[in-house]
Amino acid sequence: xxxxxxxxxxxxxxxxxxxxxxxxxxxxxxxxxxxxxxxxxxxxxxxxxxxxxxxxxxxxxxxxxxxxxxxxxxxxxxxxxxxxxxxxxxxxxxxxxxxxxxxxxxxxxxxxxxxxxxxxxxxxxxxxxxxxxxxxxxxxxxxxxxxxxxxxxxxxxxxxxxxxxxxxxxxxxxxxxxxxxxxxxxxxxxx
Numbered sequence: 001x002x003x004x005x006x007x008x009x010x011x012x013x014x015x016x017x018x019x020x021x022x023x024x025x026x027x028x029x030x031x032x033x034x035x036x037x038x039x040x041x042x043x044x045x046x047x048x049x050x051x052x053x054x055x056x057x058x059x060x061x062x063x064x065x066x067x068x069x070x071x072x073x074x075x076x077x078x079x080x081x082x083x084x085x086x087x088x089x090x091x092x093x094x095x096x097x098x099x100x101x102x103x104x105x106x107x108x109x110x111x112x113x114x115x116x117x118x119x120x121x122x123x124x125x126x127x128x129x130x131x132x133x134x135x136x137x138x139x140x141x142x143x144x145x146x147x148x149x150x151x152x153x154x155x156x157x158x159x160x161x162x163x164x165x166x167x168x169x170x171x172x173x174x175x176x177x178x179x180x181x182x183x184x185x186x187x188x189x190x191x
Contacts, residue, residue: 002050004030004032004037005037005050005053006050007030007161007162008028008029008030008037008039008053008161009048009049009050009053011028011089011161011162011164011165012028012039012045012046012048013045013046013048014165015028015045015089015091015165015168016044016045016046016047017046018169019093019094020091020093020168020169020172021045021046021091021092021093022092023044024042024043024044025045025091025092025153026039026045026089026090026091026092026153027039027045027069027071027072027075027090028045028087028088028089028090028161029069029072029075029079029087029088030086030087030088030160030161031079031085031086031087032055034057034058035055035056035057035058035063036055036056036058036075036076036079037053037054037055037056038053038054038056038068038069038072038075039052039053039054039068039069040052040053040054040066040067040068040069041067041068041069041070042067051066052066053066054066054067054068054069056068056072056076058076058079058080060072060073060076070128070129071090071128071129071133071134073129073131073133073134074090074129074133074134074137074138074155075088075090076134077134077135077137077138078137078138078141078155078157080138081138081139081142082138082141082142082157084159085157085158085159086158086159086160087157087158087159087160087161087163087164088155088156088157088164089155089156089157089161089164089165089167089168090153090154090155090156091153091154091156091168091172092152092153093153093154093168093171093172093175094172095172095175095176095179096148096153096154096171096172096175097152097153097154098175098179099148099175099178099179100122100148100149100150100151100152100153100154101150101151104178104182105119105120105122106119106120106148106171106174106175106178107119107120107174107178108120108174109174109177111170111174112166112167112170112171113145113167120144120146120147120148120171121140121141121144121146121147121148122140122147122148122149122150123136123137123139123140123147123148123149123150124136124150125149125150125151125152126149128152133149137149137155141155141157144157145157145158145167146167146171154168154171156168156171
């Protein structure tokens with residue numbers, strides 16, 4: 001278990017250093033059999049220690065000291081619906097979140113898995129940490145590996161933390177590319 005916690009901290013630091021999260025936003029978890037290890041609430045993902053990580057059972061009971069992320073219900077609801085998921089990353093990365101606050105959709109670009117739909121799936125805004133968000137997010141991502149949360153951010157799921165981290169970075173880069181393309185295509189030639 002200690003190696004998994006170290007990996008969770010490493011990935012948290014990576015996401016912070018690569019600016020996919022800032023301040024005290026975002027949360028990450030991994031499935032450990034009948035439990036999950038999850039990042040704590042109101043703590044920067046860039047400054048975590050092993051003792052900060054909270055162990056929670058599948059009913060939401062804390063097994064270690066500390067307070068889990070306020071989004072723990074969302075993580076648990078996703079794990080309950082998805083036996084194939086062992087890692088969840090929820091971030092508020094700048095380009096994806098910019099799209100989430102707009103009326104524009106993010107296209108699913110080649111480079112990470114099969115393209116089943118032209119655009120990434122999204123759900124309407126629900127208050128962070130709410131039961132409604134947990135329910136709607138777990139339903140929205142039941143057949144997907146990425147879900148855009150309108151006016152909020154994104155969730156990525158995968159079989160392990162490295163794969164899920166790579167997916168989060170790929171989606172942020174895809175959103176960045178599409179943003180640049182939209183901007184360039186909206187500029188009229190200067191004559």
